[in-house]
Amino acid sequence: MPKKIINHMKFKIIFFVFISSILFGQNYDWARHDSLIKACINQIYGIEFDKAEKTIDIVIKEYPTHPSGKFFKAMITWWRILLDLEDESLDKKFYAQLQEVIDMCDKILEKNNKNIDAIFFKGGAIGFRGRLLGIRENWIKSALDGKEGLELVYKAYKADPKNIDVQLGFGIYHYYAEVIPQRYPAVKPFMVFFPQGDKKKGLRELENVAWNGRYARIEARYFLMTLNFMFENNMQEARKWGRLLLKDFPNNPNFQKYYGLTYVKENDYRTAAKIFRDIYKKCEKGLPGYNLRYKREASYYLGMDYKIRDKVDSAAYYFEICEKLSRQLDKKTESGYLINTVLYLAMLYDQMGQREKAIKYYNEVLRLRDRSNSHELARKYLKTPYRK
Template sequence: MKKITVIIILFGINLVAQNSDFESRVESGIKQIYNIKFAEAEKTFRSLIADYPDHPAGRFFLAMIDWWKILLDVENESHDEIFFQKLEDVIFQCDKILEKDPQNVDALFFKGGSIGFRGRLRALRESWLKAADDGREALPIVERASRLDPDNLDVQLGFGIYNYYAAVIPEEYPLIKPLMIFFPSGNKEEGLRQLRNTAFNGKYAKYEARYFLMTIYYRYESNPWQAEEFAKMLVDDFPDNPTFQRWLGRIYVRQGKLQLADSLFKDVLRKADENFYGYNFPVALREADYYVGYNYKLNNELDSAKIYLTRCAEISQQIDKEEESGFLINSVLYLAQISEAKNLFEEAISYYERLLKMRDWGNSHTLAKNSLKRLKG
């Protein structure tokens, strides 16, 4: 059901009415957000609000700082309320502008974007009906803005996301299909075309378009090589964004480029040790520990593998709430195999028995049962 986020329409950004100082400061602030320089970004956008108090951009991008704080640590809900409050401030300001000027494209874009991001968080928190309502509310606002400014490439981000997911998700997730009858039908090929156009030619929304193309090619198109193209763009532009680095690492693993993945995830751990923001969060540490440990195991460096896989399992136990994650299950399985390879049979038995108390992941239970039968004679 988390894929219901597809009905939440993202935003296009139109700043044509402003001067070059305004645009350069907005672009600088956006890059600061994506590169996880939140203090610098907040300073940039608060100064923008002071100098351009009648434009909603400053307040909108202040909210985007909180959005990225949420994305970097999704299980932590402490930023949710302030994010909602900031979005409501943007919507209120846009409504005031639209009362005086119903054709104000900037106000329409930022109002639609704020409603869309509100819906994205509601969907992330599994508040499906409210998320769907936000999607229904945001779509006509963005469409109206597009009619007023049809040459704006950034707006194609929202339409590209909608077109692609509205076509793909009902087939991938039948439970969502009934909800989609309230929305226009999608077009997968058109969605990809719109997203690529924004990714290469957009002004402010190109980074978000690249992010979505990276995830689409990885998850739905089964094309990690196309995903790599956009992941590399993002990592090159924003080398201190842990989300982008971790995605590139997963893509390398999918491609079988395990040495590249190992180097990348070791860099994640290095940045965590140096207290780069977002890198020392549990979700980032767990993933990096897992892939570094897995690579050590493949290379038969079992002592090193055990260190990282043990830490991955420990972190997973802290994070996993409703059920055991694949990270935890696989880590325990690999630890059992490592113990068995080192002739630590009692330890291996303990790990295999622990594995059977978890949910079955892949063929984990079969492997554990067969191994226990062999070890216990």
């Protein structure tokens, strides 16, 4: 499993927000506010960032004393980051936007420390900050943000226990607080400062939000898809949530990728290839969010499908694309995509009778870091050509 995907799950204590009807001393049209926020949320998940920017700018202009506008402005940046976690160029902007939300909420809470909206949006901003800090492996700051955010969620829950969306924060925490320390023992020292986790309770809370939540429903479904894929190893359940997400947001590459990976994990490359072929086509068309990383992943799994079916020429075609993209994308160290692809290309060239080219690629494998016995296989086939 790619390291960034694993890191992506650590300290995922997210505090997604809801919009209450408490006024800020202004005669606002709250039905319009609610409608605009819903539209913005759908545009963000639909990877329609330009539309989302315009929608949230209206919210900021018409509701200047409410923190929702600044919060969802930051959420647009968050999804831009999420679509390419290797690119850290937007991190500072995201942290600055979240700080604006926190500062605005603090000013509101100085006047009224029981203001529910301010509590929720501050908790949400701190939660998302902690989430990115965890992805960037800044564990101490991430843990501190998680602790502070969790306290705000509890405070908000006490103020409005009937709100279903607040259970998203509880569900995420209860699930990962039990699972993460078991999977990653190095995290355990941080967890002594937190309440005990409860995986089953967390799943129930997330499912309640996924079916009944008002604003956090999609986020809860996204978590259920990813945690069933990564931790529960329940591909059928992961696909259930994936289908629901793609029904509403068919052009979200992150949703589509995870859905395809559920079939990869079961070695059903034929079905996975149908999904990744659609991703590849969308990348070729330049649909928003379908960047080079998604094209690289799609070309890899298309190559795997053809390789398994012994369609040597087609497999080589897509692996060559994957190799080119990997050399372009791999900045700090060679990815698993590159290592596997170079090895597979060497084997395919052997099958096609292009021995000199195969030898070149086997030697290239030996210059890359060893992964899953790649060096052993390269040495083996340098001595004796690969034959299926």
